[in-house]
Amino acid sequence: MSLPLFPSPAELLDRHLDDLGPVVGRFRFKQYYLPGSPELELALCLVSPESEEGARCLALVTDQVSEVTRWMATGALDPPGLQCLADAIGSPVVDLFGPWELLPVHIAKPWGQEIWYTGIEARGQSLIAEGGNSVPLPWLLSIAPDRLLQPGGRDPALLKILDPLPEEVFGDLYFELHEEKREVYVVTHVDGDAWPDGTGAIRFGFDPEQRQNHGDADFRARFLSLVRDYEAIRRQIDGFCDRYRRRDGIGLNEPVPAHQLKKWLGDVPRVLRQREEAARAAMNEMTHLVPLAVGDVVKVPCLTPHALQHGVRTVEFQTPVYERKILSFAQKVLTQSHWDTEEAVGLMSLDAGHLEPLPVIERDSGYTLEQVVAFDDFEVFRLTLAVGGTWRAPDRDCYRLAMALQDGALVNGRVLGAEHACLVPRMARWLSVANTGAGSLVVLLCQPIL
Structure with a gap:
């Protein structure tokens, strides 16, 4: 027995979302960020559990195709079975509605280091972490970058x-x-x-x-x-x-x-x-x-x-x-x-560089939202929350990045410590941030320009 080969993993996701029945298959992923773009065969399993907390779509993507094939001969493809398979092969089960915890990769430099949270290139690829295991960010995004990031998107903005x-x-x-x-x-x-x-x-x-x-x-x-x-x-x-x-x-x-x-x-x-x-x-x-x-x-x-x-x-x-x-x-x-x-x-421009004040976009008793920058392709905001403060963003048809600068952030239900970050996929559409800490909290937010 072998897993069915699909021309595109997006086909598996479409099939799954049509009736929410479990699906499994394999696909060939071109690693565009490596020299020569070598091809890699990946297996994808998708399961949607019943949930009172909103839509969920659990995904496992791995290069251990033979292990998934063996599991499918005897194991059940339901949420508990998917988790058992993930534990057996050391891969995470990730909810495509997110949010995803970003596990950074450290890149040595002559002057110190860069810490990449969304890096995807030959020098290193960031990871998505869940339940003590991790998967390369580009593997997960390869399932359906249009659905997970934005139409026509392949890579998120680089956060480091x-x-x-x-x-x-x-x-x-x-x-x-x-x-x-x-x-x-x-x-x-x-x-x-x-x-x-x-x-x-x-x-x-x-x-x-x-x-x-x-x-x-x-x-x-x-x-x-x-x-x-x-x-x-x-x-x-x-x-x-x-x-x-x-x-x-x-x-x-x-x-x-x-x-x-x-x-x-x-x-x-x-x-x-x-x-x-x-x-x-x-x-x-x-x-x-x-x-x-x-x-x-x-x-x-x-x-x-x-x-x-x-x-x-x-x-x-x-x-x-x-x-x-x-x-x-x-x-x-x-x-x-x-x-x-x-x-x-x-x-080169000969002008002297300077700092600019940040415009305030929203202000309430529990929060202040400032616009850090608005480039042609993405924009960044600084959200400052008082103790116990919460903020809900307007629903938006794209991914978002969030990084907490102090402990105590809660982003779409995921706890973020200081200098921890997450990616909220496009499929989620909503974004909520709360301060559960003992002091003021700053969270940096990034989203593409639509």
Whole structure:
């Protein structure tokens, strides 16, 4: 016996929703986020239990097709049977009406780490967690992305945390710009050792006084010249460090802890280190630093160079594309062999970045809803709930993301702790948030523009 093969898992879901009878089958999933888009065979089981709490559709999707086939020869495909199968193969049973708990993947960076809650690409895929087990987010979405996200949708907006090291230089991000990618940061923590007064920073655009002194054309030429000078020194230092990597058996493009990098830099000739420091200071003098405190919001316009500074932890929402141009970096760039300075200088905005106040959308005795940003493809809100406060969003025909910044959030009945997030599928349509904690609660919400 083998499971029936369906051209599309959406056919299984349609068949199930037509009469709510249990269905099982297999389908071929093209892993579009991996090089070459390798094909993977997955099994899908769908069961809808009777519930007084509203519609439910329990799904199990797994690559253990043979195990599901064996189970179907003897086991029952009902809610208890589906859970027994899931426990036996270590897969979760997920309600397609949600909400889904997002299990992040940690991506090492030279400057610290990124924590991806909805990441779907070759470097890592986020997971959906339920009952102690997990399944890759793209596998679950592959069942019917139109039904689970939005018509024509394949990936949700990318929700992640930027977690830089607290040390100057070592924890400073790339100075880069984007042509298409839209992103917004919400500051959640400023390291007290790195910034004793509680105010961190982001390098954001260019210094207005320097720009006025030089004029735009000369400013671009001077900045490009300074970066080229710095890059030449940087590559000499990186060459020394690459020798030490080979000596110590560490890959040339493998992230290493700051203490290891410091040890190698200590063996670089002092005169070269002094030249690097002076060249970096001259380059950075052309740029603009904006102070950041917990709760601040940074909307990054396309073509505006920016670099979050060390020790400033943020939640980021962005379009799910990998696209950037690196103008400069105070370490070796591990993900590409070149900087994009010359092209970026011709494209970049010379304006100084700034923070904008958030408009209040709704306010009541128990909550305040502010709009963080409204891009062409998605929008983000900040919901602040008083103790015991609740908020119900208008029903909406799309998915939504929610991240709690403190403990005590209840999103569509699912408890979220601090820096925990969930995805509410399109099939749910409704969204309710409550504060069950002992203090004020902030929840960040994201939804596509329809």
